[in-house]
Every structure is written in structure tokens, then in C-alpha cells.
């Protein structure tokens with residue numbers, strides 16, 4: 001896949017980023033914090049190593065969403081962009097929905113599936129974990 005296809009950015013275009021290499025994982029998160037931060041029933045994330053991620057344009061706003069994690073978003077339009085655990089600074093997660101070609105990032109598992117909204121009907125057959133995935 002050509003490198004330019006792995007870029008992404010917020011709704012207003014002020015903040016842009018690039019991912020190099022393949023993501024380590026792609027998953028749906030059904031947790032209530034992602035739901036609220038994303039304003040959506042479920043949020044898809046692509047996990048990438050920090051060394052394979054770069055901001056291209058603009059500076060996101062940082063919000064400490066819990067004692068252990070930070071979320072980055074566009075301060076102008078509000079698009080959620082990045083999630084990062086304090087304990088694992090070597091990796092971060094990017095919202096698949098803000099990638100220029102989200103169709104190329106196919107989720108391979110559901111995490112926090114126990115928290116999913118009951119009216120969200122899913123027919124895929126990828127693994128579903130009640131909490132985080134075993135491989136993290």
C-alpha cells in the first residue's frame with residue numbers, strides 16, 4: 001500500500017497525521033468512554049507503534065480522560081484522533097474513522113464487547129472480548 005494512503009486528519013483539516021507501516025492491530029471498542037469521546041455507538045481504532053506515527057500539520061489538543069490514558073483531538077472541529085495509555089508510550093491508537101482510507105483498516109476484533117449497545121446488531125465473525133483483548 002502506498003504511503004500516502006495511510007494519512008488521515010480531522011474533519012476541518014487543521015490537524016493531519018501519517019502512519020507508516022502496517023498497523024499492529026485494528027479493533028472496535030465498545031467501552032463507554034470511547035463511545036462518549038467519539039459521540040458514536042462504537043469506535044474503531046488502529047494500533048500503531050509510536051515510531052510509525054507522525055503529525056503532519058496542526059497541533060491536537062490533549063485531554064486526560066482517565067488516570068492512565070490521554071486522548072488527542074482537534075481543538076477546532078473536535079474530531080477524536082489518538083488514544084494513548086501512559087504505560088505504553090511506544091504505541092498509540094488512531095481513530096480509523098479519521099483515516100483518508102478507512103476501508104483499508106479492517107477491524108479484527110471487538111473489545112469491551114460486554115459494554116456494547118444492545119441495539120447495535122453485528123453480523124461479523126471476528127473475536128469478541130468482554131474487556132480488552134488478551135494480546136493487549
Ligand SMILES: [Zn+2]
Pocket residue numbers: 010011012013014015074075076077078079
Ligand atoms: Zn479539525
Ligand SMILES: [Zn+2]
Pocket residue numbers: 029030031032033034035112
Ligand atoms: Zn474504548
